[in-house]
Amino acid sequence: MYERNEYPRPMVTVDTIVFALREDDLQVLLVRRRHPPFEGTWAIPGGFVEMDETLETAAQRELEEETGLACVALEQLYTFGDPGRDPRGRSITVAYFAAVPAGSVVARAGDDAAEVGWWSINDLPPLAFDHDEILAYALTRLRYKLEYTAVGFSLLPEQFTLTQLQAAYEIVLGVRLDKRNFRRKILSAGILSPAGGYCAGEGRPARLYQYRDDAVAEVKARRLFP
Amino acid sequence: MYERNEYPRPMVTVDTIVFALREDDLQVLLVRRRHPPFEGTWAIPGGFVEMDETLETAAQRELEEETGLACVALEQLYTFGDPGRDPRGRSITVAYFAAVPAGSVVARAGDDAAEVGWWSINDLPPLAFDHDEILAYALTRLRYKLEYTAVGFSLLPEQFTLTQLQAAYEIVLGVRLDKRNFRRKILSAGILSPAGGYCAGEGRPARLYQYRDDAVAEVKARRLFP
DNA sequence: ACAAAAGTGTTGAGAGTACACCCATGC
DNA sequence: GCATGGGTGTACTCTCAACACTTTTGT
Numbered sequence: 475m476y477e478r479n480e481y482p483r484p485m486v487t488v489d490t491i492v493f494a495l496r497e498d499d500l501q502v503l504l505v506r507r508r509h510p511p512f513e514g515t516w517a518i519p520g521g522f523v524e525m526d527e528t529l530e531t532a533a534q535r536e537l538e539e540e541t542g543l544a545c546v547a548l549e550q551l552y553t554f555g556d557p558g559r560d561p562r563g564r565s566i567t568v569a570y571f572a573a574v575p576a577g578s579v580v581a582r583a584g585d586d587a588a589e590v591g592w593w594s595i596n597d598l599p600p601l602a603f604d605h606d607e608i609l610a611y612a613l614t615r616l617r618y619k620l621e622y623t624a625v626g627f628s629l630l631p632e633q634f635t636l637t638q639l640q641a642a643y644e645i646v647l648g649v650r651l652d653k654r655n656f657r658r659k660i661l662s663a664g665i666l667s668p669a670g671g672y673c674a675g676e677g678r679p680a681r682l683y684q685y686r687d688d689a690v691a692e693v694k695a696r697r698l699f700p
Numbered sequence: 701m702y703e704r705n706e707y708p709r710p711m712v713t714v715d716t717i718v719f720a721l722r723e724d725d726l727q728v729l730l731v732r733r734r735h736p737p738f739e740g741t742w743a744i745p746g747g748f749v750e751m752d753e754t755l756e757t758a759a760q761r762e763l764e765e766e767t768g769l770a771c772v773a774l775e776q777l778y779t780f781g782d783p784g785r786d787p788r789g790r791s792i793t794v795a796y797f798a799a800v801p802a803g804s805v806v807a808r809a810g811d812d813a814a815e816v817g818w819w820s821i822n823d824l825p826p827l828a829f830d831h832d833e834i835l836a837y838a839l840t841r842l843r844y845k846l847e848y849t850a851v852g853f854s855l856l857p858e859q860f861t862l863t864q865l866q867a868a869y870e871i872v873l874g875v876r877l878d879k880r881n882f883r884r885k886i887l888s889a890g891i892l893s894p895a896g897g898y899c900a901g902e903g904r905p906a907r908l909y910q911y912r913d914d915a916v917a918e919v920k921a922r923r924l925f926p
Numbered sequence: 927a928c929a930a931a932a933g934t935g936t937t938g939a940g941a942g943t944a945c946a947c948c949c950a951t952g953c
Numbered sequence: 954g955c956a957t958g959g960g961t962g963t964a965c966t967c968t969c970a971a972c973a974c975t976t977t978t979g980t
Contacts, residue, residue: 481748484749486709486792525710527783529792553779555749555754555755556755557754564752566749566755566794636932637931652970652971652972653934654933654935654971654972655971658935675931675932675979677932677978678932678977678979679932679978680931680933681932681933878943879959881942883961884961884962885942900951900952901952901957903952903957903958903959904958904959904960905958905959906959906960907959
């Protein structure tokens with residue numbers, strides 16, 4: 475056996491799955507790796523945890539370094555640590571996930587990323603490490619959360635129409651919802667307030683709404699949909 | 701900056717919170733630490749991850765080594781990794797939790813545990829590291845899971861009466877439930893089958909039930925209680 | 927005027943909740 | 954026979970799901 479402080483230590487990384495609704499589809503932000511292993515392969519943005527930062531801070535930092543995306547609310551997803559998941563040696567990754575509005579600007583590729591891109595969840599490239607497993611898990615969790623909490627709103631711009639909101643739910647959940655029932659339910663939940671403006675489009679202009687930040691973040695005790 | 705493989709590495713541990721219903725109360729299994737830091741202080745059982753085992757295997761192994769408890773179903777809870785949570789240096793712990801029947805035998809204290817004991821969740825001793833925070837989180841999660849899934853059954857022996865099951869729900873959730881509504885709901889969920897026997901007690905003997913393992917593990921799509 | 931999207935109510939079914947008494951056994 | 958816990962049914966309310974037409978704008 476080893477003395478307490480002489481245990482061999484695994485590498486510890488953080489990875490962040492970022493979801494957005496783009497092109498009528500649920501997409502995730504991926505980076506093409508600039509370094510081995512899996513050089514040139516697409517992967518979830520992430521990297522090594524520094525010794526003096528929290529895990530969430532590390533996730534934020536790596537996300538910004540590799541994709542330019544900053545200031546997004548992260549939630550811890552799961553920790554993956556099977557031996558053999560990394561060819562360099564024992565490695566444990568704490569996965570985080572986020573949902574962002576479609577308009578979020580993704581600046582540049584960073585030091586460790588040769589390229590940054592959005593990929594449809596239904597049409598993914600081959601992925602590095604066990605990142606396909608992590609993504610599958612993240613998708614399950616996103617759907618689950620959508621039914622119980624208010625994550626749906628973080629996929630939309632600050633102001634949005636009820637039709638946009640319904641479309642977001644339909645795309646993520648992969649089901650069609652009844653317009654009247656949807657509107658009644660979301661309005662009676664009391665988490666939206668009219669923004670006052672209208673959004674002109676091809677037909678009749680639609681009322682704009684915004685999320686009431688005075689509503690508790692977690693929509694309590696009752697699922698929203700279906 | 702460091703070369704890839706030369707990053708300083710945090711220590712990685714696993715900790716397992718074990719819940720049981722004892723003495724009409726929700727209790728957790730704790731160990732008194734045999735070694736520094738926090739020597740002599742109560743803590744959640746756990747320890748260092750070896751390089752060739754999965755995180756869950758590590759949690760199982762440490763739990764058995766320190767408390768003698770084996771073969772329990774674990775679920776990953778959360779990963780805690782704030783710098784400063786361990787005086788020895790940067791340390792990250794992957795927390796697991798389990799619910800076991802009251803009768804589960806806890807054998808002996810192990811190498812790293814001077815003593816093993818059950819503590820009521822409402823009357824805990826001072827705890828090592830950030831273990832109070834971890835326990836609070838585990839309790840929240842247990843309550844949450846109880847409403848949506850079938851964890852309630854893992855707190856009971858294989859065969860149990862409906863009154864025992866109701867008491868389990870009441871203790872964990874901290875609320876009183878209506879007997880008739882409880883029985884109707886739990887029976888109509890179709891996850892129990894009569895075991896055939898009866899449990900003699902002070903009054904009329906109570907019918908014994910068991911959990912139907914052909915029922916899907918997660919009671920799907922509808923919360924059980926309230 | 928017409929195309930295109932926004933907006934709006936009602937009804938029937940099922941689930942949740944509140945509530946009080948009889949039944950089987952041990953002592 | 955009585956104390957103790959086991960077991961049962963009904964009425965009301967509320968939420969959910971199904972369903973189609975009118976309104977407002979741009980072209």
